[in-house]
Amino acid sequence: MINLGVVAGGTHEAKALIDGWALPEDVAAARARPDSLLARAVLRALLQHFSGCHGWHLRSNPRGKPFVVDDNGKAGPFVSLSHSRGMVSCAVSWTGPLGVDVERHRPRDVAALAAYAFGPREIAEVARDGASAFFRIWTLREAIAKASGDGLPLAIDGQDRGDGAPLQGWLRRDGWWLLTALPHPGTSLAVALTAEPGASAPSLDWINIARVRHPRL
Numbered sequence: 001m002i003n004l005g006v007v008a009g010g011t012h013e014a015k016a017l018i019d020g021w022a023l024p025e026d027v028a029a030a031r032a033r034p035d036s037l038l039a040r041a042v043l044r045a046l047l048q049h050f051s052g053c054h055g056w057h058l059r060s061n062p063r064g065k066p067f068v069v070d071d072n073g074k075a076g077p078f079v080s081l082s083h084s085r086g087m088v089s090c091a092v093s094w095t096g097p098l099g100v101d102v103e104r105h106r107p108r109d110v111a112a113l114a115a116y117a118f119g120p121r122e123i124a125e126v127a128r129d130g131a132s133a134f135f136r137i138w139t140l141r142e143a144i145a146k147a148s149g150d151g152l153p154l155a156i157d158g159q160d161r162g163d164g165a166p167l168q169g170w171l172r173r174d175g176w177w178l179l180t181a182l183p184h185p186g187t188s189l190a191v192a193l194t195a196e197p198g199a200s201a202p203s204l205d206w207i208n209i210a211r212v213r214h215p216r217l
């Protein structure tokens with residue numbers, strides 16, 4: 001089971017989420033990056049919905065992969081967060097390591113970027129279908145890179161990882177469950193979750209973050 005939230009920044013909803021959910025430690029960790037602060041507020045609301053607890057501490061390993069612990073240092077659910085030009089997404093699961101990536105489409109030399117970072121079948125898909133294929137594959141690669149914790153080196157390693165994915169829906173590939181989605185016009189989102197042998201596709205709940213009740217209220 002995965003809980004997933006997507007929120008657009010610069011809105012009244014986003015401001016209310018930051019005012020209501022972000023803690024001083026989130027303000028420090030976001031280092032004056034508004035999207036990063038919003039992502040931390042969204043993650044806290046999502047964790048409250050998912051685990052019934054608000055007081056998790058967000059940490060990251062030496063490669064930057066985030067994880068949460070309670071006051072006693074006990075590990076919480078697996079988490080991932082992403083922000084792209086005012087669009088924020090967070091995902092939470094107990095099932096296993098997961099990664100989420102959101103990208104707002106913008107003009108890019110997609111053929112050149114694909115040639116630099118993608119595998120041969122992915123490059124062919126971008127040549128055939130253009131920017132929509134590029135952002136779908138890019139977000140899938142980033143989601144896998146976050147779930148594995150490898151980050152950028154994996155995302156640009158030139159191996160096919162996200163070709164043949166549907167416009168929206170699940171693909172099982174190389175030990176991962178991969179989800180592609182278009183949550184807003186011009187925005188691609190992907191989730192990668194470890195796939196256990198024989199397990200069926202994970203259930204996914206899109207959470208309306210603005211409606212998560214704060215424990216103080």
Ligand SMILES: CC(C)(COP(=O)(O)OP(=O)(O)OC[C@H]1O[C@@H](n2cnc3c(N)ncnc32)[C@H](O)[C@@H]1OP(=O)(O)O)[C@@H](O)C(=O)NCCC(=O)NCCS
Pocket residue numbers: 030036039063064065066081082083084100101102103108138142145146147148149150151152153155
């Ligand atoms: C860091 C990386 C994992 C993702 O970066 P990104 O797509 O630019 O940024 P996102 O907003 O989606 O994700 C950033 C979050 O990933 C998380 N993250 C960072 N390193 C991570 C790692 N090794 N594993 C898992 N998660 C990681 C952090 O929580 C970070 O948020 P924070 O800085 O607010 O704490 C890495 O793959 C990267 O730098 N990619 C380059 C991005 C790029 O060139 N994009 C072009 C798109 S066309």
